[in-house]
Amino acid sequence: MEGLEQGLLMQPWAWLQLAENSLLAKASISKQGYALLISDLQQVWHEQADTLVVSQRAKVRI
Known part of the structure; x- marks a missing residue:
């Protein structure tokens, strides 16, 4: 995960x-x-x- 950071x-x-605020993102x-x-x-x-967490949230099997 260091590469992501x-x-x-x-x-x-x-x-x-x-609508009510401005944020910085x-x-x-x-991969x-x-x-x-x-x-x-x-x-x-x-x-x-x-990717494992993303797949689980999307309910997709790897």
């Missing part, structure tokens, strides 16, 4: 406009899985999942 660090931040997607960071500049939300 490194890929995430290399990505630029993007503005995510919602960045994502990295690879290993994905990593996501979202921030409202007060808090940061991080999610990371490898």
